[in-house]
Amino acid sequence: MRLSAPIYHLKRKAKRLSREEGIPLHDALDRIATTEGFSAWSMLVAKAAAITPANRLFPQFRPGDLVLVGARPGQGKTLMSLELAVEAMRSGHRAAFFSLEYTEKDVLERFQAIGVNPAQFHELFAVDCSDAINADYVVKEMAAAPRGTFVVIDYLQLLDQRRENPDLSVQVRALKSFARDKGLIVVFVSQIDRSYDPAVKPCPDLGDVRLPNPLDLKLFDKTCFLNNSEVQFRAAS
Template sequence: MRLSAPIYHLKRKAKRLSREASIPLHDALDRIAATEGFSAWSMLAAKAAAVTPANKLFPQFRPGDLVLVGARPGQGKTLMSLELAVEAMKSGHRAAFFSLEYTQRDVLDRLRAIGAEPAQFDKLFEVDCSDAISADYVVKQMASAPRGTFVVIDYLQLLDQRRENPDLTVQVRALKSFARDKGLIVIFISQIDRSYDPAVKPCPDLSDVRLPNPLDLKLFDKTCFINNAEVQFRAAG
């Protein structure tokens, strides 16, 4: 069965329904699922997860890769990153999600929204929402992480928001070196500049990445840009 809209649009619709009807979000999600022909949101999410682009993207990543996932707000970049983390865990690897944007509850709710129950991954999934997140912090926390661990940083532009942190380029270089030395896959979720016009090109690219501070984008080995359910994946070179 084909969904009437991408799952992140359906989830947004459910949130709106929850507010307007004053019902719990899980009830609103189930109602939206019913309109799509499913008895519960968990079944809809499982169906969507089975056909997600993450299934095809994950095998293209290699230990040591530094990856940028970018999109405008509401286009599914966080869900895509979590779907990739789920693929990693299904393969037996650990995954860690560092967020300066969301709470742990927010992250776990989004994990459930894509049909993944946190408990099913036991100790494979770690969420860290510390205000102290920086390159040095991630390196310290992941010092004993095994090869193949999938690390998501949410998000790129917030890494140097604290004056005491090094410049963004310094932090990204440090994480690139760390990823290669340890054999980790590091994903940076990235904002896209408001000047991006989908009428001009279907997906944003590196030229559209919002950079309040300078950063050499050639540091990224691979990129994944999303807009209106279209996904464009590219490897450097």
């Protein structure tokens, strides 16, 4: 059964319902669950955990892949990248999340949004929110990472915001080479241009990626675009 919206959207809906009707949150969650065809929220969560797009997508990734995950704000691109990282860790791999957007606290709170306790992956997961993050920084920090490590960079358009950093295209090429040499999976979270119109197509694509600076998007081996409950995955031909 397919949910009408991602779990985190349904949670927001339940919180709003709880406030508006003055009912306990657990009652609101159960009420939302019934609209999705489940008798209780716990049943919905259990079912969703078994059918997430992330656990369908992760087996299609290979060491050395450079991946782009793109969506408009609020559509779940960061949560998708974390869900993929969780799948990697459940498979026994390490994962690292480099963010120029969030604090470590923000990142850990987003684990809660996808129904995962980050403590269970304490030995496998690392968060880095340094202002110095760029390609050279990631290469240095991941130099000893074992093959198969899952690396998320949040997000693409911020990598060259500091004038002293190399051009975005130079950084992405460097990380692509590094990923292949080390056998890592490197995922870039990406913004989508405001001109994208969901009424025209259900999901954005490479043509909708916001590029304030030039970048050859053919460098990415795989892409994953999201909008509402739609997820479109493509591998380079």
